[in-house]
Amino acid sequence: MGGIENNKELQDFIHIVANDLKAPIRGIATLADWLLMDYGDKLDEQGKNYIQLLGNRAKRISNLIESILRYSQIGRVTTNIEKINLNTLIEKIIYRVAPPDNIEITIENELPILTCSRNGLMQIFQNLLSNAITFMDKPQGQVKIGCSEEGKFWKLSVTDNGPGIAEENFEKIFQIFHTLSPPEEMETKGVGLTLVKKIVELYGGRIWIESKLGQGSTFFFTIPKPQREVENVELQADTIS
Numbered sequence: 001m002g003g004i005e006n007n008k009e010l011q012d013f014i015h016i017v018a019n020d021l022k023a024p025i026r027g028i029a030t031l032a033d034w035l036l037m038d039y040g041d042k043l044d045e046q047g048k049n050y051i052q053l054l055g056n057r058a059k060r061i062s063n064l065i066e067s068i069l070r071y072s073q074i075g076r077v078t079t080n081i082e083k084i085n086l087n088t089l090i091e092k093i094i095y096r097v098a099p100p101d102n103i104e105i106t107i108e109n110e111l112p113i114l115t116c117s118r119n120g121l122m123q124i125f126q127n128l129l130s131n132a133i134t135f136m137d138k139p140q141g142q143v144k145i146g147c148s149e150e151g152k153f154w155k156l157s158v159t160d161n162g163p164g165i166a167e168e169n170f171e172k173i174f175q176i177f178h179t180l181s182p183p184e185e186m187e188t189k190g191v192g193l194t195l196v197k198k199i200v201e202l203y204g205g206r207i208w209i210e211s212k213l214g215q216g217s218t219f220f221f222t223i224p225k226p227q228r229e230v231e232n233v234e235l236q237a238d239t240i241s
Helices: 001-044 043-072 074-078 088-099 118-134 192-202 227-240
Strands: 082-086 103-108 113-119 141-152 154-162 207-211 217-223
Touching: 001 043, 074 088, 082 088, 082 118, 088 103, 088 118, 103 118, 113 118, 118 141, 118 154, 118 192, 192 207, 192 217
Parallel strands: 103 141
Antiparallel strands: 082 113, 141 154, 154 217, 207 217
């Protein structure tokens, strides 16, 4: 019991500190924007670059704080468990990630009804789809969402025709604050896939990637079927045999 209480105290502490830090960091970013707007004509190019750098660093710190806050609350995705029709939810998620006109997201087959947290499921798909969109390097991007049955699990997948990932980075991409792009080139927070992995594992599933450089990537993850559904399938199999 003490461990649970200590964990809650830590989550509460992180929540308070993160929210206290967000306001001044946001203020620095805002001041940098104001300086450029009001005094930009009085600064040389180097001065403008310094202020832009200050604003960008402040925004990056704000993103990191937000990521830490989200990561500390990850255990809550196991609450509010309900039956969710993924066919309906995925349309809302696609609308939310707002793919550009040159990227098409298609659903390959009928998606299942899952028993889990709506918020956790949305975080999984939003992160996977957002990554596919963000890193797309082809003029015409293709992202496909698929599903199949694998014993007591549903196996879901998100496939893209993007740049692909080298095999030596398959494990690294799931590490917190790890990103394959230099910070100067991509304003990613390096926490999205870590969140996805933790959520999937909290549900009792697993996640992995299959990819080749230049040929795109597929993220697979499993979600357990409800116990009653598994029992019914096993009963039908026994009846047939």
